Amino acid sequence: QSALTQPASVSGSPGQSITISCTGTSSDVGGYDYVSWYQQHPGKAPKVMIYEVTDRPSGVSNRFSGSKSGNTASLTISGLQAEDEADYYCSSYISNNTLYVFGTGTKVTVL
């Protein structure tokens, strides 16, 4: 099973908004609302930022929001801050024996 497709890098200036896309198929992203997003700082474990497409865990800033249209999910970071500079991965349930698939990862750079 191939990984979900994300842009390799996205950048923005402090205060701006950026959006990261995550493209899959009707067997994963498009077929289920089990898309989650993870933030990973260098040398650290991933941290869930969004689950079930749009929900935010307690303690995660409301500057992070998620959405989905068709086979593509998106993570938007508004009011970009220096601390948001990290790698971001999407993940989805997939209706085959693989069960879970991650995205290729996006490096977010705050200019």
Add this chain to the structure above:
Amino acid sequence: QVQLQESGPGLVKPSQTLSLTCSVSGGSISSGSYYWTWIRQPAGKGLEWIGRIYTSGSTNYNPSLKSRVTTSVDTSKNQFSLKLTSVTAADTAMYYCARLVAAGLYFDYWGLGTLVTVSS
């Protein structure tokens, strides 16, 4: 606060078996609301789901690794384990254990990770 911590050898010889344990604190591994999973990440690369185990012992594995992977759970110690046989250099990676929320199918708590290098 739930915490997970991986433990095991950091160096494994080619063709041998990689064995890791994840110790869970701050919550019971017997809770029916979660799966317990293993995920790995080669240096500079993306995340790969390895497998999951439920408190009952029911398992599911990534088909790409299924022939070499075994997971188990020890509820008395609040731990679960991973065994990966016949390892090669391609299995060199940071290995994470994580808790998977059954209702929403997302990984809510992760261990810090343990680096396993396959080399002679």
